[in-house]
Amino acid sequence: MEKPNVVHRQRLKRRARRAMRRLLPFVASLFMATPLATPVGKTMANPTGVEMKMPTAKQMQESFFDQRMHDLYRNLNVEAQGLRYEVFAKAVTGYLNLKQDNKLGDKQLLTVVDFELPSTEKRLWVLDLAQKQVLFHTLVAHGHNSGENVATNFSNENESNMSSLGFYVTRDEYRGKHGRSLKLDGVDEGFNTNALERSVVMHGADYVSEDFIRQYGRLGRSLGCPALPMDQYEQIIDTVNGGTCLYLNGSNPEYSSKYLNEDVAMTAVLGSNQLI
Template sequence: METTSIIQRLRPLRRTTRPATRRVLPFLAALFLATPLAGSLPSSAAGTSRLEGNEVAALTPGHVAGFDARLRAQYAALGAEQQGLRYAVFEQALTGFLNLRQQGKVPAQQQRLAVIDFDLPSSEKRFWVLDLATNQVLYRSLVAHGNNSGQLDATQFSNTNGSNASSLGFYVTGSEYVGKHGRSLRLNGLDPGFNDQAAARAIVVHGAGYVSEDFIKQNGRLGRSQGCPALPLDLYAPIIDTLKGGAGLFMHKSGVGYSSPYLSEQQASAALPAFS
């Protein structure tokens, strides 16, 4: 970066003595949490990162360790663990979000990120909306999966039109519209082969009466959608207001072969000031 950051100006203090590091680290974490997540690197007209291969290779283990420390500081400040969001899922979601910001696929100042953890059954609140600027979990909610993804648990995923299954990966939100489910929020899938057919499939955020505690009491699980992340009727409208226009969304499931170029921690850490 051309502008020397406050963190970079603190580097001589870090070299002076190791005990000083312990005094400075809490300040660094607070600084990270009070400012935009990471200074976005310039992106090309095509929206791809300008990181060169030798720049990524030059990242030190200390730099990557510093990146992990800052993610953990953000996680703690959000109180995400107390809200049921596991760190391993948050780490993937935020890593991808930083990479999307670097590549210009979400707006540079965007600080809203939604996360769905399909490792949890539909009877549990597995949808979170995070405000990374104010360190708040704005919403934690029930969310439905597609009717061909499973019953209580989502185990099958598809990117195919007509599959009526959920699709994993990173999304960016678009505009809202009024459709058969009322107010709905368009989603643009960004992971080729996993969710890039979301727009063609009309995978959107909307409300549904089958997403409720009463439905769970009667059936042992939520109702299911045609692949959309359907939300409770009393929450979907404010959540749409919070996320519309370029927020990030990550749908997670472990052990099903999902992979993404946006999960590179080295590339994401390159947006952060170097750690000695």
């Protein structure tokens, strides 16, 4: 029989790769549900006589989860907007944990704020995880006592006038001294759980603008609220209200959260096919 030509072989390889991508979710879920028939770490010889260590079920799950996270990051195209993968991955992990804990509503939205970036940069993203779209990418202010252009100090204490790091769940809105505002319920014990008592809310502020940056070299600062531009805050409140996830990232080696449990996030992705 005549050997297949190069084009035919390449076509067969592409078909094989597509088939593997379709089978991977099934294989990962199978590893989740089925005990291994052989001891973990057993090796086997390939045709060349070189021993290869078989991946464990845990390693398969981790690899699959990591691929899904990177796929989502790439599909959202947020790297080009300055959202670093490590911050994105923590935010999504927390979102999945909160979802598993039934603390979020039906909207598949995630708001990420990176206070490691200066206030002169757009450091807030509202992500639609279902549609894989960036709904908003804009400026956001930090607390007055958290720092000048970059936030370096954070607190959960009343009257600290600092921002509080961690995961929040958006609640209902109200009208206060800043006009239309959105309540934020901090869920990280010791880091932001006093947010409601402190009236740490989303609201608009005229000191959050490019004009203010040109005049003063940085944004104005709040009393701890993630304040938004006046021309966008109402649309953002309309979008993220009613039980969506907000993650405020910052440079604090002491910060920890029970919602950064990768095993819970991995179970959510592999068990219910979330994110894709």
